[in-house]
Amino acid sequence: MGILKIGQNKPDRILDIKFFNRSKVMDKKFKMILAAIVYLILPVFISGCLIESVDQPATVNQGDTFQSTITISDKTADSNPHQGAVDVLVPDDWTFQSGTYTFTGGSGSMMIDTSTIPVYGNVDSAIPPPANMKWLKLLSDKAYPNPANVVYEVVLKLNVGQKTGTFPIGYLTTKNSQDLLVFNPHDYDNDSAWTDTSMNHMVTVNKVLGIEEWNNGIPDKFILSQNYPNPFNPETEINYGLKQSSPVSLNVYSVSGTLVKRLVDEVKNAGYYSVKFSGLDLPSGVYFYKLTTNQFSAVRKMVLLK
Numbered sequence: 001m002g003i004l005k006i007g008q009n010k011p012d013r014i015l016d017i018k019f020f021n022r023s024k025v026m027d028k029k030f031k032m033i034l035a036a037i038v039y040l041i042l043p044v045f046i047s048g049c050l051i052e053s054v055d056q057p058a059t060v061n062q063g064d065t066f067q068s069t070i071t072i073s074d075k076t077a078d079s080n081p082h083q084g085a086v087d088v089l090v091p092d093d094w095t096f097q098s099g100t101y102t103f104t105g106g107s108g109s110m111m112i113d114t115s116t117i118p119v120y121g122n123v124d125s126a127i128p129p130p131a132n133m134k135w136l137k138l139l140s141d142k143a144y145p146n147p148a149n150v151v152y153e154v155v156l157k158l159n160v161g162q163k164t165g166t167f168p169i170g171y172l173t174t175k176n177s178q179d180l181l182v183f184n185p186h187d188y189d190n191d192s193a194w195t196d197t198s199m200n201h202m203v204t205v206n207k208v209l210g211i212e213e214w215n216n217g218i219p220d221k222f223i224l225s226q227n228y229p230n231p232f233n234p235e236t237e238i239n240y241g242l243k244q245s246s247p248v249s250l251n252v253y254s255v256s257g258t259l260v261k262r263l264v265d266e267v268k269n270a271g272y273y274s275v276k277f278s279g280l281d282l283p284s285g286v287y288f289y290k291l292t293t294n295q296f297s298a299v300r301k302m303v304l305l306k
Contacts, residue, residue: 049074049084049173051198052151056169062208063228064160065097065301070198072152072173081143082175086110086154087123089170091205092134093161097231097303103152105144110156113137113176120174120195121181127172127197132163139176159231164207170199208239218270219243222296227277227289231305234280238263238289241272246293252277253288260287279304 049072056068070086084101099110123135136158174180174195182194208225223241230236240250250264260282263275277289284306290299 059204066158070154077148084140087172088136095159097157099156108141110138166204169201224291224298227302231303249292
């Protein structure tokens with residue numbers, strides 16, 4: 001997230017310096033020496049966003065919520081307020097659910113950038129997404145100046161689609177300022193670039209059994225699958241499997257732990273089961289469903305989004 005552009009379309013303006021007499025042309029050799037000095041000194045004072053780390057799951061199921069945490073640093077203070085930009089390369093059937101950011105100067109939410117081409121540049125042209133993938137372009141909800149050596153933590157939650165396989169998740173960060181999509185030309189992190197990327201964070205999307213597959217046979221373990229669809233409105237389906245006969249309870253709870261609905265409360269034989277849950281009379285929000293048997297207990301989260 002630097003302030004000045006280094007030598008891009010402006011090398012002559014940087015080096016064309018007149019001393020004492022504006023009409024006097026500097027010696028060519030002296031210009032070359034000055035150019036070397038300017039080139040060496042400028043990176044000390046001009047720095048950009050640097051992605052320090054990415055924490056994300058290696059596997060998810062169809063319909064799951066994918067959560068990643070991105071740590072970003074910026075060594076140079078900037079008194080001009082800017083929105084932060086974080087782009088994520090994902091399968092093209094994934095959608096943005098929510099995001100937050102925190103740093104010493106504030107905190108807030110990440111939101112979808114609705115502009116056709118972002119202010120900072122056209123990432124789709126700069127890094128064309130592979131087939132069946134896309135860039136999700138996100139901005140912070142507020143603009144901030146930043147102190148030197150600031151560290152941002154961005155937490156993103158994305159809705160996983162139905163496409164299965166292994167995908168290279170990528171991340172890009174910069175400031176939402178004009179034409180800042182200037183990449184580091186080297187194959188390593190360097191905070192003198194305005195834009196930093198961290199690519200090829202592999203994630204495998206596993207298939208969730210469909211109804212026909214689910215109803216065939218007896219599982220070799222107890223299973224509680226992620227509901228589908230998720231988020232949902234107003235109805236979703238919850239699948240579970242029993243490797244042996246057992247008393248079963250399947251309940252839905254609010255985030256405060258209040259029981260919302262009992263879906264199952266009886267003895268069930270070994271096999272696969274599907275249960276419908278309707279949130280028609282419930283407000284939007286996060287809910288949890290819990291499966292309990294004699295030998296197994298599991299909890300999963302679902303999102304009602306009206």
